[in-house]
Amino acid sequence: MQKVSHSKSESASTSGVQSVERALDLLEYLAQSSRWMRISELSADTGQPVGTIHRLLQTLIARDYVVRDSNTRRYALGPAFSALAGSNLIMPNWQEIATPLLRELVEISGETANLVVMEGDRAVYAAQAPSMRIIRMFTELGNKVPLHCTGCGKILLAYQPERIVRSIIARTGLPMRTATTITDPIQFGQELATIRQRGYGLDNGEQEEGVRCIAVPVFGPDEKVVAAISVSGPSNRLDLSQAPIFAPHLKRVSANITAALMDELKK
Amino acid sequence: MQKVSHSKSESASTSGVQSVERALDLLEYLAQSSRWMRISELSADTGQPVGTIHRLLQTLIARDYVVRDSNTRRYALGPAFSALAGSNLIMPNWQEIATPLLRELVEISGETANLVVMEGDRAVYAAQAPSMRIIRMFTELGNKVPLHCTGCGKILLAYQPERIVRSIIARTGLPMRTATTITDPIQFGQELATIRQRGYGLDNGEQEEGVRCIAVPVFGPDEKVVAAISVSGPSNRLDLSQAPIFAPHLKRVSANITAALMDELKK
DNA sequence: TAAATCTTTTCACATTATGGAAAGAAGGAG
DNA sequence: CTCCTTCTTTCCATAATGTGAAAAGATTTA
Numbered sequence: 001m002q003k004v005s006h007s008k009s010e011s012a013s014t015s016g017v018q019s020v021e022r023a024l025d026l027l028e029y030l031a032q033s034s035r036w037m038r039i040s041e042l043s044a045d046t047g048q049p050v051g052t053i054h055r056l057l058q059t060l061i062a063r064d065y066v067v068r069d070s071n072t073r074r075y076a077l078g079p080a081f082s083a084l085a086g087s088n089l090i091m092p093n094w095q096e097i098a099t100p101l102l103r104e105l106v107e108i109s110g111e112t113a114n115l116v117v118m119e120g121d122r123a124v125y126a127a128q129a130p131s132m133r134i135i136r137m138f139t140e141l142g143n144k145v146p147l148h149c150t151g152c153g154k155i156l157l158a159y160q161p162e163r164i165v166r167s168i169i170a171r172t173g174l175p176m177r178t179a180t181t182i183t184d185p186i187q188f189g190q191e192l193a194t195i196r197q198r199g200y201g202l203d204n205g206e207q208e209e210g211v212r213c214i215a216v217p218v219f220g221p222d223e224k225v226v227a228a229i230s231v232s233g234p235s236n237r238l239d240l241s242q243a244p245i246f247a248p249h250l251k252r253v254s255a256n257i258t259a260a261l262m263d264e265l266k267k
Numbered sequence: 268m269q270k271v272s273h274s275k276s277e278s279a280s281t282s283g284v285q286s287v288e289r290a291l292d293l294l295e296y297l298a299q300s301s302r303w304m305r306i307s308e309l310s311a312d313t314g315q316p317v318g319t320i321h322r323l324l325q326t327l328i329a330r331d332y333v334v335r336d337s338n339t340r341r342y343a344l345g346p347a348f349s350a351l352a353g354s355n356l357i358m359p360n361w362q363e364i365a366t367p368l369l370r371e372l373v374e375i376s377g378e379t380a381n382l383v384v385m386e387g388d389r390a391v392y393a394a395q396a397p398s399m400r401i402i403r404m405f406t407e408l409g410n411k412v413p414l415h416c417t418g419c420g421k422i423l424l425a426y427q428p429e430r431i432v433r434s435i436i437a438r439t440g441l442p443m444r445t446a447t448t449i450t451d452p453i454q455f456g457q458e459l460a461t462i463r464q465r466g467y468g469l470d471n472g473e474q475e476e477g478v479r480c481i482a483v484p485v486f487g488p489d490e491k492v493v494a495a496i497s498v499s500g501p502s503n504r505l506d507l508s509q510a511p512i513f514a515p516h517l518k519r520v521s522a523n524i525t526a527a528l529m530d531e532l533k534k
Numbered sequence: 535t536a537a538a539t540c541t542t543t544t545c546a547c548a549t550t551a552t553g554g555a556a557a558g559a560a561g562g563a564g
Numbered sequence: 565c566t567c568c569t570t571c572t573t574t575c576c577a578t579a580a581t582g583t584g585a586a587a588a589g590a591t592t593t594a
Contacts, residue, residue, distance in 0.1 A: 318583075
């Protein structure tokens with residue numbers, strides 16, 4: 001258990017309430033660890049003395065943000081988060097807001113249109129307007145897929161701060177799903193840069209052979225990306241050369257969703 | 268908008284890192300307010316001076332737990348929560364864990380079996396094993412329903428600390444959905460007490476005319492309730508006099524789900 | 535343009551969080 | 565069963581940290 005520079009360096013910079021930041025560090029560490037943690041582990045891994053960790057945990061437990069298994073004396077995130085996460089300010093009713101707008105994309109492209117949000121280390125389908133054709137892309141709502149090998153997932157990552165992207169990749173890696181999956185971190189970084197630059201992203205069968213998709217970001221308040229929308233279909237119909245043609249339509253619909261979202265939020 | 272006791276009383280008592288508690292107060296207040304809030308409102312409603320609120324918000328914004336709309340200078344919960352909420356420690360893959368176990372209930376009862384979790388002020392269907400009969404109860408997964416008028420919802424509330432229950436009811440009220448919906452807070456309190464006492468809950472068409480259900484809690488670590496399971500069916504088949512017969516089966520399956528959950532968690 | 539309202543920054547102060555160390559539990563080895 | 569080790573919890577003197585009143589700045593209203 002080695003001490004890690006008790007100096008205030010790292011996140012010090014300016015402002016920031018120390019104890020709050022440490023509490024958040026703790027919560028985030030618990031979130032990303034895939035098993036229940038003991039105090040000594042938390043202390044070692046976050047570099048805070050056990051006393052401090054213990055006191056923070058007490059506070060968080062009292063509010064149900066952390067639970068303690070009294071048998072093993074291990075800690076994990078608690079149920080209070082789902083109450084926060086359920087707030088419709090951060091989890092809008094995407095089905096209601098987006099589905100009618102997504103249908104427009106189905107009419108234009110003939111392919112299934114999706115709205116996807118980030119949840120933890122994965123992308124989740126939150127709304128969908130299915131293609132009317134016999135062969136079509138279809139996913140259950142709530143379905144979770146990797147971020148690195150889907151059009152929408154890559155969009156969501158591309159508009160995330162560097163540090164978030166790195167920590168996600170550190171945890172999940174870039175596992176190969178098909179022959180076209182990008183598995184090299186450097187190349188993946190370039191892919192994200194390309195996406196940011198041209199404003200839309202592609203999925204060339206990177207998650208599932210034979211499924212292609214074109215995706216754009218959906219912005220919330222303050223230009224933060226809150227979701228991604230896409231049209232997805234079978235490779236034989238959806239040629240990636242069509243992307244520059246579809247992208248403006250996707251962007252228009254994205255802007256409409258942003259507007260609808262803002263309407264929901266403003267009072 | 269009246270001021271609520273500026274005294275440090277309330278949660279003071281022992282322990283608890285003050286600034287962390289205040290930050291949590293702030294987050295919870297933001298979560299429950301249905302619109303974006305200005306600093307002055309937050310200050311008035313939480314009883315903290317604007318300076319303090321401002322500083323806390325800075326810290327939370329820096330970490331994306333709060334977002335600020337720079338046009339209106341209003342604040343809301345930020346995207347960092349979905350990352351935490353996505354942690355499989357607090358959001359297990361219920362479909363995977365519970366669905367096979369729920370099927371057992373379908374075989375016994377002939378009716379649809381559901382697993383429901385709490386999310387914010389509502390209950391969300393997280394797993395389901397549908398009845399094989401022609402007329403049957405069915406809901407989309409991810410569907411959100413009120414807590415106060417559903418079997419599972421009432422279970423979830425019954426095993427929640429008083430203060431949580433009160434704050435939820437304060438926000439949502441007890442709106443009448445059918446003739447049997449409990450709309451009186453006192454009576455509702457008694458209902459929750461009854462549920463705790465006998466260990467299972469009923470829904471006698473309180474949300475939808477003609478749909479009845481029997482529900483029991485699902486416990487996680489440390490005897491905390493993390494979900495509820497139920498069998499639901501049409502009133503003409505599902506007589507509430509059958510409840511004492513079904514309840515033990517529900518409890519057995521609930522225990523199995525708890526066990527499966529623990530297996531997931533322990534390494 | 536002036537007044538009023540709201541937001542952001544500042545700063546002296548002491549309350550509050552800190553973390554080392556002691557006390558207490560639990561777990562393991564012999 | 566007892567001793568020893570390892571981990572958790574509590575304690576407390578210290579000063580670093582968070583506090584909040586008020587000033588400064590920004591924006592909206594009159």
